[in-house]
Amino acid sequence: MAAFQQRVFSGVQPTGNLHLGNYLGAITRFVALQDDYDCIYCVVDMHAITQAVSVWGGPEELRKSTREVTAAFIAAGIDPDKHVVFNQSQVAEHAELAWVFNCVARMGWLNRMTQFKEKAGKHRENASVGLFAYPNLMAADILVYRATHVPVGEDQKQHLELSRDIAQKFNGDFAASIARVTGEDAFFPLPEPIIQGPATRVMSLRDGAKKMSKSDPSDYARINLTDDADTIAQKIRKAKTDPEPLPSEAEGLEGRPEAENLIGIYAALAGADRETVLKEYGGAQFSIFKTALADLSVAKLAPIAAEMRRLTADPGYIDGVLKRGADQARDIAAPVMHAVKDIVGFLR
Structure with a gap:
């Protein structure tokens, strides 16, 4: 088999109001990978427009959100001088390869995608073609850099x-031409996939059964990454x-979603496991634990x-970082796309 350079690709949609769930679930993990891999981190703005304009907010909001995600990457510790940070729409090869993959992927594969069913809901006929086909664009995002992880x-x-199925089918369909x-x-x-231990699933501060979300009508349901110290502490106190009282063992969290969520947040921010946190705070009232969690959250x-x-x-x-990153990304993606055109049979 061909030998591929070890490379990580990942992206975050610029949908505005980044919150603690985005930070613990994705951005901290990106930072941790920098020391071991050649990393490409993308603000996937083309994915952001697959839903109604009312969802993503229109042109000005998209520009603002794209810069905000880039700022979050850098503020959290991603080094744009050592790794590639850019926004997807500046590199045309993403869209070019996505079209080829539209012709490789099968309708049946896309029909099985559960996220489309969740996002389209009961109105599938009114969903955009982009929402249906965006897993093919996601595959192109990864494979235009021949990313391995x-x-x-x-x-x-x-x-x-x-993405693996599409890569395998392309390799099979065009085996002779590839050779x-x-x-x-x-x-x-x-x-x-890179699995970095159990993902931190951050839930709403107002309802432990729901994921923390930017669309929640209550701002007290989430900690935004732009919140100042006083706001962070106040939201924790009002959670x-x-x-x-808190249990001393993890089994005692069953049926207590809000307690489980706050313990999980503390553990993730402290870089500890839940058992360690419960040993320290087991038996304590929430007023004591919330004070400690507020202090830790503010510090982090x-x-x-x-x-x-x-x-x-x-x-x-920010725009300079994204432009420089897009130039670097294009240097990797363009030769890949040239080869794809030769393999498929396009004249260029």
Whole structure:
């Protein structure tokens, strides 16, 4: 089999109001990968427009959100001088390869994608073609860099499997041409998931049964990455709890979603496991634990929020980072797309 350079690709949609769930579920994981891999981190703005304009907010909101996600990457510790940070729409090869993959992927594969069913809901006939086909664009995002590894959460595993299926089918459909053009027996790698321990599933501070979300009508349901220290502490103090003291063991969290959520947040921010946190705070009232959680949250998040505000106040700097990153990304993607055109038979 062909040998592929080890490379990580991942992306975040610029949908505005980044919150603690985005930070713990994705961005901290991106930061941790920097020391071991050649990383490409993308603000996937083309994915953002697959739903109604009312969902993503229109042109000005998209520009603002794209810069905000970039600022969050940098403020959290991603180094744009050592790794590639860019927005997807600046690199045309994503869309070019996505069209080829539209012709490789099968309708039956896309019909099985559960995220489309969730996002389209009962109005599938009114969903955009982009929403239906965006797993093919996601595959192109990864494979246009011939990335070998992708950090994934539970909700993206199915899409990574589709990327592997598309890569395998392309390699099979064009095997003879790949051998002739490249001398290799496979052109695309089958990207592997990076599982960095159990993902932190951050739930609403007002309802432990719901995921933390930017669309929740109550701002007290989430901690935004742009919240200042006083706001973070206030939201923790007002977080919903139950009247019982904290248990000393994880089994005691069953049936107590709000308690489980707050313990999980503390553990993730402290870099500890839940058992360690419960040993320290088991038997304590929530008033004591919330004070400790508020202090920890402020210590970890307030500096990121301050740095994000500083960065977003200088859009020229952010745009410069994205342009430089797009140039670097294009240097990798363009030769791949040229080879794909030769393999498929396009004249160029």
